[in-house]
Amino acid sequence: MEIAERLEKQKVLLAWLRYQVTQTERTVRDLERQEVEEKRRREVARLEMGWVVQASRAIEGHPMLHRGNCSLGARYGVSELLDRDGVLAAAEEYPDLEMCDVCSPWGSLGIAKPTGGPAGPAEVEFP
Numbered sequence: 001m002e003i004a005e006r007l008e009k010q011k012v013l014l015a016w017l018r019y020q021v022t023q024t025e026r027t028v029r030d031l032e033r034q035e036v037e038e039k040r041r042r043e044v045a046r047l048e049m050g051w052v053v054q055a056s057r058a059i060e061g062h063p064m065l066h067r068g069n070c071s072l073g074a075r076y077g078v079s080e081l082l083d084r085d086g087v088l089a090a091a092e093e094y095p096d097l098e099m100c101d102v103c104s105p106w107g108s109l110g111i112a113k114p115t116g117g118p119a120g121p122a123e124v125e126f127p
Contacts, residue, residue, distance in 0.1 A: 044069065046068070046081070047067075047068035047069040047081070048067065048068060048069050048108075049068070049108075050067075050068035050081035050082060050083060051065055051066065051067055051068055051081070051082045051083075051086070051087050051105055051108070051109075052065075052066050052067075052068055052070070052073045052080065052081060052082060053065055053066075053080075053082065053090045053094070053097070054066055054072075054073050054100075062094070062096040062097065062098045063090075063094045063096070063097050063098070064097070064098045064099065064100055065087065065090065065097055065098070065099045065100065065105045066100045066103050066105060067100075067103040067104070067105045067108055068081050069103070070100055070102060070103035070105075071102075072100060072102050072103070073100065073103070084109070087105075087109065
């Protein structure tokens with residue numbers, strides 16, 4: 001095989017390899033974007049399936065229960081995400097626990113909307 005033929009084959013191979021690198025880089029970028037989106041969705045789902053208790057902001061106020069994704073709860077620095085058992089424990093620990101009217105945590109708990117002020121454990125029955 002002559003040098004000119006070998007040179008032409010190497011140029012074709014180089015062009016094909018560049019094409020493969022471009023395709024592989026695009027695939028890597030797409031997979032990285034998908035991974036970031038999947039992590040974001042998992043975090044959103046985790047927040048939607050949890051609840052948080054906001055400590056009372058006033059001396060005579062009451063703690064308030066929020067859904068995990070409630071912007072009001074996040075605004076005041078609530079920290080720990082609770083599961084359903086944690087909400088039951090919080091309701092026992094804080095008999096004057098109020099529920100946020102913005103995020104409506106009673107709906108995600110499967111209970112009726114509390115009426116009036118703070119709901120004691122005897123007033124709210126968890127299924």
